[in-house]
Amino acid sequence: MTAPLNQLKILDFSTLLPGPYATMMLADLGADIIRIEAPNRPDLARQLPPHGEDGQSAQHALLNRGKRSLGLNLKEPVAVEIVQKLVVEQGYNIIVEQFRPGVMDRLGVGYAQLKEQCPQLIFCSLTGYGQTGPYKDRAGHDLNYLALSGLLSFYGRKSQSAPPPPLPTQVADIGAGSLHLAIGLLAAVIRRMQSGEGGQLDISMFDGTLAWNALGASKLLVGGENPALEGELLNGGTYYDIYETADGRYLAVGSLEPKFWQGFCRAIERDDLIAPGMDYDIANQQRFKAEIRQAIQGKSLAAWRTIFAALDVCVEPVLTTAEALNDPQTQARNMIVELPNQAGGRQKQIASPIKLSDHAPSYPFSGVPLGWHSDEILGQIGYTKSEIDVLFAQNVVAGQR
Numbered sequence: 001m002t003a004p005l006n007q008l009k010i011l012d013f014s015t016l017l018p019g020p021y022a023t024m025m026l027a028d029l030g031a032d033i034i035r036i037e038a039p040n041r042p043d044l045a046r047q048l049p050p051h052g053e054d055g056q057s058a059q060h061a062l063l064n065r066g067k068r069s070l071g072l073n074l075k076e077p078v079a080v081e082i083v084q085k086l087v088v089e090q091g092y093n094i095i096v097e098q099f100r101p102g103v104m105d106r107l108g109v110g111y112a113q114l115k116e117q118c119p120q121l122i123f124c125s126l127t128g129y130g131q132t133g134p135y136k137d138r139a140g141h142d143l144n145y146l147a148l149s150g151l152l153s154f155y156g157r158k159s160q161s162a163p164p165p166p167l168p169t170q171v172a173d174i175g176a177g178s179l180h181l182a183i184g185l186l187a188a189v190i191r192r193m194q195s196g197e198g199g200q201l202d203i204s205m206f207d208g209t210l211a212w213n214a215l216g217a218s219k220l221l222v223g224g225e226n227p228a229l230e231g232e233l234l235n236g237g238t239y240y241d242i243y244e245t246a247d248g249r250y251l252a253v254g255s256l257e258p259k260f261w262q263g264f265c266r267a268i269e270r271d272d273l274i275a276p277g278m279d280y281d282i283a284n285q286q287r288f289k290a291e292i293r294q295a296i297q298g299k300s301l302a303a304w305r306t307i308f309a310a311l312d313v314c315v316e317p318v319l320t321t322a323e324a325l326n327d328p329q330t331q332a333r334n335m336i337v338e339l340p341n342q343a344g345g346r347q348k349q350i351a352s353p354i355k356l357s358d359h360a361p362s363y364p365f366s367g368v369p370l371g372w373h374s375d376e377i378l379g380q381i382g383y384t385k386s387e388i389d390v391l392f393a394q395n396v397v398a399g400q401r
Helices: 018-028 058-063 077-088 103-107 111-115 142-149 171-195 205-212 214-223 258-267 271-277 282-296 301-309 321-325 328-332 374-381 385-393
Strands: 009-012 032-037 068-072 094-097 122-127 199-204 241-244 250-253 315-317 336-340 346-350
Touching (some): 018 032, 018 058, 058 346, 068 077, 068 374, 094 171, 103 111, 142 171, 142 205, 171 199, 199 205, 205 214, 250 301, 258 271, 271 282, 301 315, 374 385
Parallel strands (some): 009 032, 009 094, 032 068, 122 199
Antiparallel strands (some): 241 250, 250 315, 336 346
16 A cells, blocks of 8 residues: 655754654655755764664664665755755655754755745744744753743642652653644645645744643633642642552552542442542542542552453553553554664664554664765765765765765
């Protein structure tokens, strides 16, 4: 079956996590992606441990699987010509970039410059704060966007003596950045199919994170109240929470709906909590949560898993990563795949979560060393071997030879 995105040809100038994660999703679905990386400023993700048998960072190899790599020094005019050839002559008319505003323009490969030669160009810019506004030139990371969005202000416990730790995954980078970029890019592609028009996509991780604060913002915009620590339906203000077991493990209790709550209370042998639990007054909820904690602490995690395995009440164990990867659901959903690496071996990675009938995601190879495909790509454009040798000698191009 034809891969759903096999008609998309993308030049990816992004680094680290947000941009590469977005283009990884597109590559899994068949998009032809060339990753362009500066030889003098390689992606810092290449340094992240652990490294596989082929010497590549496991995290970099995941984020850049299925993408060909072209090492290109964009400060050289000839490098700009190579990009132009790829866009205009080879049909790589979608660009993803993650530089601060104005950098691509200064390099000679900005939207306005390339659009003159390729009117149907889709130019996707992913930045921390967008192309406009007082923060547009400011550096930032996931934690900063979460802080400015207001989300961190009601994350944690009322009784905490220190601030809560950073979240264990990059919510702003992936959720607000990568996913919105992928959606926006595909929306631009659909519009181009209908009208022939390209366009410039401006994705801000701050914007996306603020949008993810939808419930908290609605409470303030309509009700006039700021969300508070353990003061909301889903942040520990109700029994929807995490509880410690007798052996120091944890249960996640999400039994919000009446039928789930009733089943949960009967499972922990506290039918007397059914009625008060149906009152979502925050003060009332906090009064009897201590009794729930005491009940959960009466048995080990294994014992609770046995009890709740037979029930449909939205209660699950908090698994370690090792346990999650080996869980029967993970295995049944084929969420672990093995890809060939550059050492001739195989590397395990998390699979694409997007499942489409009559199509299996494509994983031709894991992420490669910088410039692994430089010779191949330049030959595809039309450069001869002797011309390619000159480009390497002049440090315009870099790669594995």
